[in-house]
Amino acid sequence: MQEVKLVVSYDDYEEGKRMETLIRELASKPEAASLESLIIGDWGQAYENSPMEFHDTLIELAPSFPALKKLFIGDMESEECEISWIVQTNLAPFVQAFPNLTSFVIQGSSGLELEPLKHGKLEELIIICGGLPKAVLNSIAAAELPELRKLELYLGVEDYGFNGSIDDVLPLLEKGRFPKLEYLGLKNSEIQDEIAKAAANAPILDQIQVLDLSEGTLSDEGAEALLASDKIKQLKHLNLSYHYMSDEMMARWEQSGIPVNVSDQQESDEDDWRFPMITE
Numbered sequence: 001m002q003e004v005k006l007v008v009s010y011d012d013y014e015e016g017k018r019m020e021t022l023i024r025e026l027a028s029k030p031e032a033a034s035l036e037s038l039i040i041g042d043w044g045q046a047y048e049n050s051p052m053e054f055h056d057t058l059i060e061l062a063p064s065f066p067a068l069k070k071l072f073i074g075d076m077e078s079e080e081c082e083i084s085w086i087v088q089t090n091l092a093p094f095v096q097a098f099p100n101l102t103s104f105v106i107q108g109s110s111g112l113e114l115e116p117l118k119h120g121k122l123e124e125l126i127i128i129c130g131g132l133p134k135a136v137l138n139s140i141a142a143a144e145l146p147e148l149r150k151l152e153l154y155l156g157v158e159d160y161g162f163n164g165s166i167d168d169v170l171p172l173l174e175k176g177r178f179p180k181l182e183y184l185g186l187k188n189s190e191i192q193d194e195i196a197k198a199a200a201n202a203p204i205l206d207q208i209q210v211l212d213l214s215e216g217t218l219s220d221e222g223a224e225a226l227l228a229s230d231k232i233k234q235l236k237h238l239n240l241s242y243h244y245m246s247d248e249m250m251a252r253w254e255q256s257g258i259p260v261n262v263s264d265q266q267e268s269d270e271d272d273w274r275f276p277m278i279t280e
Contacts, residue, residue: 003037013044027064062097074107084130088112117143131161141171152185175203185212196222205231217274
Protein backbone atom coordinates (compact mmCIF):
# COMPACT_ATOMS: atom_id res chain seq x y z
CA MET A 1 0.00 0.00 0.00
CA GLN A 2 1.34 3.39 -0.96
CA GLU A 3 1.33 5.54 2.17
CA VAL A 4 2.41 9.08 3.02
CA LYS A 5 2.53 10.81 6.39
CA LEU A 6 2.53 14.60 6.54
CA VAL A 7 3.83 16.41 9.63
CA VAL A 8 4.41 20.03 10.61
CA SER A 9 6.65 20.22 13.66
CA TYR A 10 6.43 22.93 16.29
CA ASP A 11 9.53 24.66 14.92
CA ASP A 12 8.37 24.37 11.32
CA TYR A 13 5.01 25.91 12.25
CA GLU A 14 6.78 28.77 14.01
CA GLU A 15 8.75 29.36 10.80
CA GLY A 16 5.56 29.56 8.73
CA LYS A 17 5.25 26.02 7.38
CA ARG A 18 1.62 24.88 7.05
CA MET A 19 -0.18 21.55 6.49
CA GLU A 20 -2.20 23.17 3.73
CA THR A 21 1.01 23.68 1.74
CA LEU A 22 2.14 20.08 2.28
CA ILE A 23 -1.19 18.78 1.01
CA ARG A 24 -0.99 20.97 -2.09
CA GLU A 25 2.57 19.80 -2.78
CA LEU A 26 1.53 16.16 -2.40
CA ALA A 27 -1.48 16.62 -4.68
CA SER A 28 0.75 18.02 -7.41
CA LYS A 29 2.99 14.93 -7.52
CA PRO A 30 2.36 12.07 -10.00
CA GLU A 31 2.12 9.51 -7.15
CA ALA A 32 -0.94 11.30 -5.76
CA ALA A 33 -3.12 9.39 -8.21
CA SER A 34 -2.08 6.02 -6.75
CA LEU A 35 -1.82 7.01 -3.08
CA GLU A 36 -3.85 4.62 -0.94
CA SER A 37 -3.10 5.80 2.61
CA LEU A 38 -2.72 9.36 3.89
CA ILE A 39 -1.69 10.01 7.47
CA ILE A 40 -1.98 13.54 8.83
CA GLY A 41 0.30 13.88 11.85
CA ASP A 42 0.90 17.05 13.83
CA TRP A 43 -0.45 19.96 11.81
CA GLY A 44 1.42 22.44 13.95
CA GLN A 45 0.59 23.23 17.58
CA ALA A 46 -2.41 20.89 17.48
CA TYR A 47 -3.18 21.71 21.11
CA GLU A 48 -4.62 25.03 19.92
CA ASN A 49 -5.06 24.63 16.15
CA SER A 50 -7.70 22.32 14.67
CA PRO A 51 -7.81 20.59 11.26
CA MET A 52 -9.68 23.66 10.04
CA GLU A 53 -6.11 24.78 9.22
CA PHE A 54 -6.24 22.44 6.21
CA HIS A 55 -9.93 21.43 6.07
CA ASP A 56 -10.93 23.26 2.90
CA THR A 57 -7.70 22.39 1.10
CA LEU A 58 -7.99 18.64 1.71
CA ILE A 59 -11.60 18.61 0.55
CA GLU A 60 -10.81 20.77 -2.49
CA LEU A 61 -7.94 18.48 -3.53
CA ALA A 62 -9.63 15.17 -2.68
CA PRO A 63 -10.13 14.39 -6.41
CA SER A 64 -6.32 14.40 -6.72
CA PHE A 65 -6.27 11.25 -4.56
CA PRO A 66 -8.78 8.96 -6.34
CA ALA A 67 -7.25 5.74 -4.96
CA LEU A 68 -7.24 6.81 -1.30
CA LYS A 69 -8.58 4.05 0.96
CA LYS A 70 -7.18 4.96 4.37
CA LEU A 71 -7.18 8.33 6.13
CA PHE A 72 -5.73 8.95 9.60
CA ILE A 73 -6.23 12.38 11.17
CA GLY A 74 -4.12 13.17 14.26
CA ASP A 75 -1.35 10.55 14.31
CA MET A 76 1.06 12.12 16.81
CA GLU A 77 3.15 11.08 19.77
CA SER A 78 2.70 12.53 23.26
CA GLU A 79 5.91 14.53 22.79
CA GLU A 80 4.18 16.36 19.94
CA CYS A 81 0.81 16.69 21.65
CA GLU A 82 -0.95 14.70 24.37
CA ILE A 83 -3.96 12.80 23.01
CA SER A 84 -6.44 14.72 25.16
CA TRP A 85 -5.01 18.04 23.99
CA ILE A 86 -5.43 17.40 20.25
CA VAL A 87 -8.01 19.85 18.93
CA GLN A 88 -10.31 18.36 16.31
CA THR A 89 -13.35 19.65 14.41
CA ASN A 90 -16.21 18.17 12.39
CA LEU A 91 -14.38 15.50 10.38
CA ALA A 92 -17.42 14.00 8.62
CA PRO A 93 -16.74 16.11 5.48
CA PHE A 94 -13.35 14.38 5.13
CA VAL A 95 -15.08 10.99 4.98
CA GLN A 96 -17.53 12.19 2.34
CA ALA A 97 -14.76 13.75 0.25
CA PHE A 98 -13.13 10.40 -0.51
CA PRO A 99 -15.62 8.01 -2.16
CA ASN A 100 -13.30 4.98 -2.04
CA LEU A 101 -12.35 5.32 1.63
CA THR A 102 -12.46 2.04 3.56
CA SER A 103 -10.63 3.05 6.77
CA PHE A 104 -10.91 6.24 8.83
CA VAL A 105 -8.85 6.67 11.98
CA ILE A 106 -9.01 9.65 14.33
CA GLN A 107 -6.78 10.45 17.29
CA GLY A 108 -7.97 13.12 19.71
CA SER A 109 -11.50 14.19 20.55
CA SER A 110 -11.45 17.78 21.81
CA GLY A 111 -14.00 19.57 19.65
CA LEU A 112 -14.59 16.45 17.57
CA GLU A 113 -17.81 16.09 15.60
CA LEU A 114 -18.91 13.52 13.00
CA GLU A 115 -22.08 14.99 11.60
CA PRO A 116 -23.57 13.67 9.43
CA LEU A 117 -21.63 10.42 9.08
CA LYS A 118 -22.49 8.65 5.82
CA HIS A 119 -20.35 6.57 3.49
CA GLY A 120 -21.08 3.70 1.14
CA LYS A 121 -17.71 1.90 1.37
CA LEU A 122 -16.23 2.61 4.82
CA GLU A 123 -15.29 -0.68 6.53
CA GLU A 124 -13.29 0.54 9.53
CA LEU A 125 -13.81 3.43 11.97
CA ILE A 126 -11.38 3.90 14.86
CA ILE A 127 -11.34 6.79 17.34
CA ILE A 128 -8.43 6.89 19.81
CA CYS A 129 -8.88 9.40 22.62
CA GLY A 130 -8.93 9.97 26.36
CA GLY A 131 -12.62 10.88 26.41
CA LEU A 132 -15.23 10.53 23.66
CA PRO A 133 -18.09 13.09 23.74
CA LYS A 134 -21.58 11.60 23.78
CA ALA A 135 -22.50 13.74 20.78
CA VAL A 136 -19.96 11.75 18.74
CA LEU A 137 -21.38 8.47 20.07
CA ASN A 138 -24.84 9.64 19.03
CA SER A 139 -23.57 10.56 15.55
CA ILE A 140 -22.02 7.11 15.14
CA ALA A 141 -25.22 5.41 16.31
CA ALA A 142 -27.12 7.39 13.68
CA ALA A 143 -24.52 6.87 10.94
CA GLU A 144 -25.22 5.30 7.56
CA LEU A 145 -22.28 2.93 7.09
CA PRO A 146 -23.61 -0.20 5.36
CA GLU A 147 -20.15 -1.74 4.80
CA LEU A 148 -18.74 -1.12 8.30
CA ARG A 149 -16.96 -4.22 9.60
CA LYS A 150 -14.84 -2.81 12.42
CA LEU A 151 -15.86 -0.16 14.96
CA GLU A 152 -13.25 0.61 17.62
CA LEU A 153 -13.98 3.37 20.12
CA TYR A 154 -11.80 4.52 23.01
CA LEU A 155 -14.40 5.92 25.40
CA GLY A 156 -12.08 7.35 28.05
CA VAL A 157 -12.94 9.33 31.15
CA GLU A 158 -15.05 12.31 32.15
CA ASP A 159 -12.03 14.46 32.99
CA TYR A 160 -10.88 14.29 29.37
CA GLY A 161 -14.12 14.52 27.43
CA PHE A 162 -16.38 11.52 28.05
CA ASN A 163 -19.64 13.17 29.10
CA GLY A 164 -21.96 10.27 28.36
CA SER A 165 -23.31 7.24 30.19
CA ILE A 166 -24.16 3.64 29.48
CA ASP A 167 -27.34 4.91 27.79
CA ASP A 168 -25.20 6.49 25.06
CA VAL A 169 -23.40 3.19 24.48
CA LEU A 170 -26.45 0.91 24.36
CA PRO A 171 -27.51 1.78 20.77
CA LEU A 172 -24.18 0.36 19.54
CA LEU A 173 -25.09 -3.00 21.09
CA GLU A 174 -28.16 -3.40 18.90
CA LYS A 175 -28.04 -5.98 16.14
CA GLY A 176 -28.25 -4.86 12.53
CA ARG A 177 -27.41 -1.18 12.97
CA PHE A 178 -24.29 -1.93 10.91
CA PRO A 179 -25.27 -5.12 9.05
CA LYS A 180 -21.72 -6.28 8.25
CA LEU A 181 -20.08 -5.44 11.60
CA GLU A 182 -17.72 -8.21 12.79
CA TYR A 183 -15.56 -6.42 15.37
CA LEU A 184 -16.88 -4.12 18.09
CA GLY A 185 -14.45 -2.35 20.40
CA LEU A 186 -15.89 -0.41 23.33
CA LYS A 187 -12.67 0.03 25.21
CA ASN A 188 -10.52 2.25 27.42
CA SER A 189 -13.58 3.12 29.51
CA GLU A 190 -14.07 4.16 33.12
CA ILE A 191 -17.50 2.46 32.99
CA GLN A 192 -16.14 -0.81 31.62
CA ASP A 193 -18.09 -2.91 34.15
CA GLU A 194 -21.37 -1.30 33.08
CA ILE A 195 -20.52 -1.86 29.44
CA ALA A 196 -19.57 -5.49 30.11
CA LYS A 197 -22.86 -6.17 31.87
CA ALA A 198 -24.82 -4.53 29.04
CA ALA A 199 -22.83 -6.36 26.38
CA ALA A 200 -23.01 -9.78 28.04
CA ASN A 201 -26.36 -10.67 26.47
CA ALA A 202 -26.66 -7.90 23.90
CA PRO A 203 -28.24 -8.64 20.50
CA ILE A 204 -25.02 -7.58 18.71
CA LEU A 205 -23.31 -10.75 19.98
CA ASP A 206 -25.41 -12.75 17.53
CA GLN A 207 -23.72 -10.83 14.72
CA ILE A 208 -20.10 -10.01 15.60
CA GLN A 209 -17.08 -12.32 15.84
CA VAL A 210 -14.88 -10.18 18.11
CA LEU A 211 -15.81 -8.15 21.20
CA ASP A 212 -13.06 -5.88 22.52
CA LEU A 213 -13.55 -4.51 26.04
CA SER A 214 -9.85 -4.03 26.70
CA GLU A 215 -7.84 -1.16 28.20
CA GLY A 216 -10.54 -0.10 30.66
CA THR A 217 -11.47 -0.52 34.31
CA LEU A 218 -13.04 -3.98 34.03
CA SER A 219 -13.24 -5.78 37.38
CA ASP A 220 -14.73 -9.07 38.58
CA GLU A 221 -18.15 -7.41 38.60
CA GLY A 222 -18.30 -6.99 34.83
CA ALA A 223 -16.36 -10.16 34.16
CA GLU A 224 -18.90 -12.22 36.09
CA ALA A 225 -21.69 -11.12 33.76
CA LEU A 226 -19.62 -11.95 30.68
CA LEU A 227 -18.61 -15.34 32.00
CA ALA A 228 -22.23 -16.26 32.72
CA SER A 229 -23.36 -15.43 29.19
CA ASP A 230 -24.05 -18.11 26.59
CA LYS A 231 -23.79 -15.49 23.85
CA ILE A 232 -20.17 -14.76 24.81
CA LYS A 233 -19.35 -18.40 24.06
CA GLN A 234 -20.31 -17.78 20.41
CA LEU A 235 -17.50 -15.26 19.86
CA LYS A 236 -14.30 -16.11 18.02
CA HIS A 237 -12.40 -13.81 20.36
CA LEU A 238 -13.02 -11.74 23.50
CA ASN A 239 -10.38 -9.15 24.37
CA LEU A 240 -10.30 -8.19 28.07
CA SER A 241 -6.60 -7.28 28.24
CA TYR A 242 -5.53 -4.46 30.58
CA HIS A 243 -8.04 -5.08 33.35
CA TYR A 244 -8.55 -5.12 37.12
CA MET A 245 -9.82 -8.67 37.51
CA SER A 246 -8.65 -10.84 40.38
CA ASP A 247 -6.34 -13.84 40.01
CA GLU A 248 -9.32 -16.07 40.75
CA MET A 249 -11.38 -14.55 37.96
CA MET A 250 -8.49 -14.85 35.51
CA ALA A 251 -8.20 -18.53 36.41
CA ARG A 252 -11.91 -19.00 35.73
CA TRP A 253 -11.52 -17.45 32.28
CA GLU A 254 -8.57 -19.70 31.49
CA GLN A 255 -10.66 -22.74 32.44
CA SER A 256 -13.73 -21.55 30.53
CA GLY A 257 -12.66 -22.73 27.09
CA ILE A 258 -13.65 -19.31 25.70
CA PRO A 259 -11.04 -17.70 23.40
CA VAL A 260 -10.21 -14.73 25.63
CA ASN A 261 -7.25 -12.43 26.28
CA VAL A 262 -6.90 -11.60 29.99
CA SER A 263 -3.30 -10.35 29.87
CA ASP A 264 -1.93 -7.15 31.43
CA GLN A 265 -3.59 -7.34 34.86
CA GLN A 266 -3.66 -4.01 36.72
CA GLU A 267 -3.98 -3.26 40.41
CA SER A 268 -6.20 -0.49 41.77
CA ASP A 269 -4.66 1.95 44.19
CA GLU A 270 -5.28 1.96 47.94
CA ASP A 271 -8.56 3.87 47.51
CA ASP A 272 -9.69 1.41 44.80
CA TRP A 273 -9.20 3.97 42.04
CA ARG A 274 -9.03 2.30 38.63
CA PHE A 275 -7.88 4.03 35.47
CA PRO A 276 -8.19 3.18 31.77
CA MET A 277 -5.00 2.84 29.75
CA ILE A 278 -5.36 6.19 27.94
CA THR A 279 -6.66 9.32 29.63
CA GLU A 280 -4.53 12.42 29.12
